[in-house]
Amino acid sequence: MRRLLDALYDSAAALAALFMVGLLGMVLLSIISRQLHFHVPGTDAYAGxxxxxxxxxxxxxxxxxxxxxxxxxxxxxxxxxMRKGMEVWALGVATLLAVLFAYYSCKLAWQSHEFHDVSTSSDATPLWIPQLSMALGTVVLAIAFLDELVLELMGRRPRPQSDELLRNE
Structure with a gap:
C-alpha cells in the first residue's frame, strides 16, 4: 500500500511538472507572438x-x-x-478540510460540465476541463492528509530533522 500511495503522490508531482512545462510554453508563445506581430488567442487563459x-x-x-x-x-x-494529541487534532482537522475541499472541487467540475459552463475569455474553454486538475489535486491532497493521520495514529509518521524545521519556518 505504501508503494501505491507514494506512486500516486509522485505521479501527481510529475503531472505538476508537466503543467509547469506547458505554462512555460504558453508564456514563451505569448512573448514570441507579440514580438513577431501575430496573435494566438487564449494564451493568457491557458497559462492561468x-x-x-x-x-x-x-x-x-x-x-x-x-x-x-x-x-x-x-x-x-x-x-x-500532549504533542501527539495536538498532532492528531491538527491532522484530523486538516483531513476534514481537505476532504471538504476535494468534495466541493469535484462538485464544481461536475456542475460546470452539466451546465456547459465556458470561460468568458476569448478561448471559450469548457471550464470543467481545467477544473479537473483542481478536483484531482484536492482528492490526492485529501488522501495524503488521511495517510498522514493514519501514520500519526500508528506512531509511524516520520519526525522532521532539526535542519528541516529551520527550513520550514
Whole structure:
C-alpha cells in the first residue's frame, strides 16, 4: 500500500511538472507572438489554467515531503501525549478540510460540465476541463492528509530533522 500511495503522490508531482512545462510554453508563445506581430488567442487563459493545475497537483507531494508551512511554536513546546494529541487534532482537522475541499472541487467540475459552463475569455474553454486538475489535486491532497493521520495514529509518521524545521519556518 505504501508503494501505491507514494506512486500516486509522485505521479501527481510529475503531472505538476508537466503543467509547469506547458505554462512555460504558453508564456514563451505569448512573448514570441507579440514580438513577431501575430496573435494566438487564449494564451493568457491557458497559462492561468496550467499554473493552477501545477499548483493543485503539487499539493500532496509537497505535504508528504514536509514542505508545507507549519507553525510549530506551540507544538515544539509540547512533549509526549500532549504533542501527539495536538498532532492528531491538527491532522484530523486538516483531513476534514481537505476532504471538504476535494468534495466541493469535484462538485464544481461536475456542475460546470452539466451546465456547459465556458470561460468568458476569448478561448471559450469548457471550464470543467481545467477544473479537473483542481478536483484531482484536492482528492490526492485529501488522501495524503488521511495517510498522514493514519501514520500519526500508528506512531509511524516520520519526525522532521532539526535542519528541516529551520527550513520550514
Amino acid at each position: 489554467y496550467l499554473m493552477a493545475a501545477a499548483g493543485f497537483m503539487a499539493l500532496a507531494h509537497t505535504l508528504k515531503r514536509g514542505e508545507h508551512i507549519r507553525v510549530t511554536l506551540l507544538l515544539n513546546a509540547l512533549r509526549g501525549s
